[in-house]
Amino acid sequence: MRFRILGLDLLPLTLGHLRILESLDCYEARDPGELGLACIVCSRPAARVLPFLKSRLLPFRLLVWRLILGRWDFAEKHQAWSDYLRFNQEIPETLREMDGTMPECHVPAHQMIRSRLMSDLNVDYRDIDNYPVLQALWDLLATDVRHRRVTMLDKTASDIEEEMNRIDWARVQKVGEALFNKRQHGSPDPQKQ
Numbered sequence: 405m406r407f408r409i410l411g412l413d414l415l416p417l418t419l420g421h422l423r424i425l426e427s428l429d430c431y432e433a434r435d436p437g438e439l440g441l442a443c444i445v446c447s448r449p450a451a452r453v454l455p456f457l458k459s460r461l462l463p464f465r466l467l468v469w470r471l472i473l474g475r476w477d478f479a480e481k482h483q484a485w486s487d488y489l490r491f492n493q494e495i496p497e498t499l500r501e502m503d504g505t506m507p508e509c510h511v512p513a514h515q516m517i518r519s520r521l522m523s524d525l526n527v528d529y530r531d532i533d534n535y536p537v538l539q540a541l542w543d544l545l546a547t548d549v550r551h552r553r554v555t556m557l558d559k560t561a562s563d564i565e566e567e568m569n570r571i572d573w574a575r576v577q578k579v580g581e582a583l584f585n586k587r588q589h590g591s592p593d594p595q596k597q
Contacts, residue, residue: 407484409485412447417489419532421446423533425442444456490562498548
């Protein structure tokens with residue numbers, strides 16, 4: 405799928421892009437400036453991002469870009485950015501085999517992916533920045549399934565969210581309240597009958 409946001413064609417999201425987005429704190433694109441910066445990052449190979457941002461011509465390029473774009477709707481473009489991130493990172497949900505408690509982790513997700521690619525799949529560290537995130541996630545998922553560390557479900561987070569949105573929550577609440585009221589007023593417990 406092709407993504408064009410703010411006049412820029414975005415490349416498939418790579419681990420290098422994730423690393424740069426994290427370091428520039430613009431992954432979430434909370435405002436127009438962060439969204440513009442995030443699109444600049446993802447519209448070129450990771451190795452070309454910092455030279456572009458350090459260029460003496462950057463202020464002139466940004467001015468021209470702003471004039472070409474004119475007025476634009478942040479909410480619409482932010483939704484496109486969210487769609488881009490989801491498309492480039494969504495894999496089926498999994499159930500992980502637990503052998504005790506999971507320690508709290510403060511390592512950025514992209515760094516964990518990088519580490520596992522190098523240790524589990526012997527990917528050369530020089531190739532990591534160009535590794536597409538979606539491919540990395542699928543490769544690691546396949547490794548985990550093969551070693552029976554996870555069970556892969558047949559639904560993505562988007563599928564689950566879509567199903568949750570179709571549920572009539574008002575009806576569920578009414579049924580729950582009716583059941584609770586019956587039990588409160590001394591009605592027999594249906595499981596004991």
